[in-house]
Amino acid sequence: MSLCIVGSMAFDDIDTPHGASGKIIGGAGTYIAWAAANFVKPVNMISVVGGDFPKEEMNALNKKGVDLEGVKVIEEGKTFYWSGKYHDDMNTRDTLITELNVLDGFNPVVPEDYKQNDYLLLGNLDPKVQLNVINQMSERPKLIALDTMNFWMDSAMSQLKETISCVDVLIINDSEARQLSGEQSLLKAAEEIAKMGPQFQVIKKGEHGALLFHGEQVFFAPALPLEEVFDPTGAGDTFAGGFMGYLAQTDNTSFENMKVAIIKASVLASFCVEEFGTQRLREITDKDIQIRINSFIDLVKFDTHFETKEEFN
Amino acid sequence: MSLCIVGSMAFDDIDTPHGASGKIIGGAGTYIAWAAANFVKPVNMISVVGGDFPKEEMNALNKKGVDLEGVKVIEEGKTFYWSGKYHDDMNTRDTLITELNVLDGFNPVVPEDYKQNDYLLLGNLDPKVQLNVINQMSERPKLIALDTMNFWMDSAMSQLKETISCVDVLIINDSEARQLSGEQSLLKAAEEIAKMGPQFQVIKKGEHGALLFHGEQVFFAPALPLEEVFDPTGAGDTFAGGFMGYLAQTDNTSFENMKVAIIKASVLASFCVEEFGTQRLREITDKDIQIRINSFIDLVKFDTHFETKEEFN
Numbered sequence: 001m002s003l004c005i006v007g008s009m010a011f012d013d014i015d016t017p018h019g020a021s022g023k024i025i026g027g028a029g030t031y032i033a034w035a036a037a038n039f040v041k042p043v044n045m046i047s048v049v050g051g052d053f054p055k056e057e058m059n060a061l062n063k064k065g066v067d068l069e070g071v072k073v074i075e076e077g078k079t080f081y082w083s084g085k086y087h088d089d090m091n092t093r094d095t096l097i098t099e100l101n102v103l104d105g106f107n108p109v110v111p112e113d114y115k116q117n118d119y120l121l122l123g124n125l126d127p128k129v130q131l132n133v134i135n136q137m138s139e140r141p142k143l144i145a146l147d148t149m150n151f152w153m154d155s156a157m158s159q160l161k162e163t164i165s166c167v168d169v170l171i172i173n174d175s176e177a178r179q180l181s182g183e184q185s186l187l188k189a190a191e192e193i194a195k196m197g198p199q200f201q202v203i204k205k206g207e208h209g210a211l212l213f214h215g216e217q218v219f220f221a222p223a224l225p226l227e228e229v230f231d232p233t234g235a236g237d238t239f240a241g242g243f244m245g246y247l248a249q250t251d252n253t254s255f256e257n258m259k260v261a262i263i264k265a266s267v268l269a270s271f272c273v274e275e276f277g278t279q280r281l282r283e284i285t286d287k288d289i290q291i292r293i294n295s296f297i298d299l300v301k302f303d304t305h306f307e308t309k310e311e312f313n
Numbered sequence: 314m315s316l317c318i319v320g321s322m323a324f325d326d327i328d329t330p331h332g333a334s335g336k337i338i339g340g341a342g343t344y345i346a347w348a349a350a351n352f353v354k355p356v357n358m359i360s361v362v363g364g365d366f367p368k369e370e371m372n373a374l375n376k377k378g379v380d381l382e383g384v385k386v387i388e389e390g391k392t393f394y395w396s397g398k399y400h401d402d403m404n405t406r407d408t409l410i411t412e413l414n415v416l417d418g419f420n421p422v423v424p425e426d427y428k429q430n431d432y433l434l435l436g437n438l439d440p441k442v443q444l445n446v447i448n449q450m451s452e453r454p455k456l457i458a459l460d461t462m463n464f465w466m467d468s469a470m471s472q473l474k475e476t477i478s479c480v481d482v483l484i485i486n487d488s489e490a491r492q493l494s495g496e497q498s499l500l501k502a503a504e505e506i507a508k509m510g511p512q513f514q515v516i517k518k519g520e521h522g523a524l525l526f527h528g529e530q531v532f533f534a535p536a537l538p539l540e541e542v543f544d545p546t547g548a549g550d551t552f553a554g555g556f557m558g559y560l561a562q563t564d565n566t567s568f569e570n571m572k573v574a575i576i577k578a579s580v581l582a583s584f585c586v587e588e589f590g591t592q593r594l595r596e597i598t599d600k601d602i603q604i605r606i607n608s609f610i611d612l613v614k615f616d617t618h619f620e621t622k623e624e625f626n
Contacts, residue, residue: 208521259615
């Protein structure tokens with residue numbers, strides 16, 4: 001099935017305890033595209049870059065199966081730039097520089113070919129821009145997912161809530177779920193978010209895994225334990241891209257299939273953090289993914305028939 | 314099979330954002346006993362209390378299946394007292410008052426009947442006291458597990474390492490595993506701990522679940538998502554008690570069976586945090602436990618046969 005994604009393309013400059021990346025390719029849209037294209041082709045991408053964005057990068061994405069008709073190139077403009085520094089525990093970071101550049105005032109135009117796509121993933125962006133994309137679709141997609149972050153809750157909560165009310169799946173992290181809902185318990189947070197519109201709530205907990213909620217149903221998937229987290233940038237976007245890529249590939253929006261999508265998403269995110277930027281996502285093969293899915297299954301499987309009659313008599 | 318446990322019995326006074334407990338019964342040994350006795354009877358308990366410790370409390374434990382021959386009563390002494398205050402997120406706490414009282418200089422005497430017990434759980438205590446108990450066993454137990462905390466790493470690391478070198482299973486939380494091993498990655502931390510002696514490493518992550526390591530094998534079990542964490546005190550002890558109680562009950566120390574023990578342990582800990590102190594542990598029935606184990610299975614189960622041939626061609 002067809003997947004349309006929207007998200008930023010950027011230059012990032014990342015400082016971690018392991019070293020500095022220098023100026024590399026980043027952006028939520030970029031990570032989403034690299035992840036989703038493992039499962040579905042083409043990935044129809046909506047974004048904006050400046051004339052400084054490398055053509056080789058566009059070619060590499062295209063070769064992976066990403067359609068770039070929806071990526072506007074503003075030749076005289078500069079690409080969005082973000083610089084950040086991670087703390088020693090790699091769980092928190094400070095933003096050092098944000099230069100919106102061409103992202104400032106971004107007014108996405110959805111190409112005709114994308115307007116009937118069945119799956120739509122709105123990567124982290126101004127919720128006004130996300131809504132604008134929804135409104136341009138000629139038919140209501142079968143499934144719309146939205147990723148966002150605390151920045152929009154702080155600066156544009158009412159717009160964000162309006163956009164959220166139009167989507168099926170909200171993908172956010174645990175602290176954002178708490179901020180959005182005002183609830184400390186993630187169970188209660190998911191209930192509150194359901195009232196806002198999205199019938200599926202995906203709550204990412206970084207190294208602690210992810211939860212999927214739908215009504216009374218809950219599913220939990222751990223993150224794969226890693227020897228080292230080299231650079232967490234883009235892991236959440238990669239997760240979202242893997243999740244929707246797999247749903248679009250299988251064209252099945254059942255809770256059961258979403259569980260599998262969460263596992264695929266976790267596996268892709270586990271690759272993302274192993275190198276700076278999109279480096280690992282560019283290298284991985286279907287076999288690499290499969291090996292890690294097997295590790296995931298080993299990590300969580302147990303004999304569900306362990307109860308003997310004697311034990312609970 | 315027979316289980317011997319050692320751990321403190323105490324009065325606790327707990328302040329949380331939900332309210333204050335007043336002076337209630339606590340102590341690692343108490344939580345361990347209440348948890349383990351759901352699976353194996355008798356639980357042979359080694360501890361010490363003052364003359365102020367309520368007889369009804371001893372009777373209640375005894376009725377649950379806890380043998381108290383190993384609990385020394387120092388009539389003229391006062392029971393260990395701990396007072397603490399939880400922060401708003403319930404994940405961190407400050408100790409307000411610690412009065413060791415009869416625990417100061419505690420010299421455990423293992424009753425003859427306990428000396429050939431097959432399973433031995435050393436609850437969080439001075440590592441010198443823990444080693445003392447090991448040394449009094451007439452035969453090396455089939456499985457020795459040890460729980461400890463950062464306090465002993467800060468104050469008695471070399472004694473702690475000596476004691477750890479004598480046990481099979483180390484049960485600690487994530488920050489303690491990092492402190493003990495000097496490794497940020499829990500995978501690497503488990504490897505380092507294996508070199509210290511314990512061939513099984515259980516790393517508790519509180520609301521984020523628990524990991525079990527054994528050589529190259531890893532198992533992860535989430536904590537059950539809860540509407541509310543009322544009082545986390547004793548959850549780790551309860552976990553350890555449930556874990557060893559189940560292993561003693563089933564008399565099976567395989568990695569596969571330890572996975573199940575981790576699940577049982579998580580379920581018992583999920584009850585513990587619902588009320589102050591041991592309140593919930595006193596109330597629960599085998600049926601309550603079974604219902605929650607079913608919830609656990611629902612939380613993590615997925616179709617492991619989701620891969621189609623097409624998908625990874």
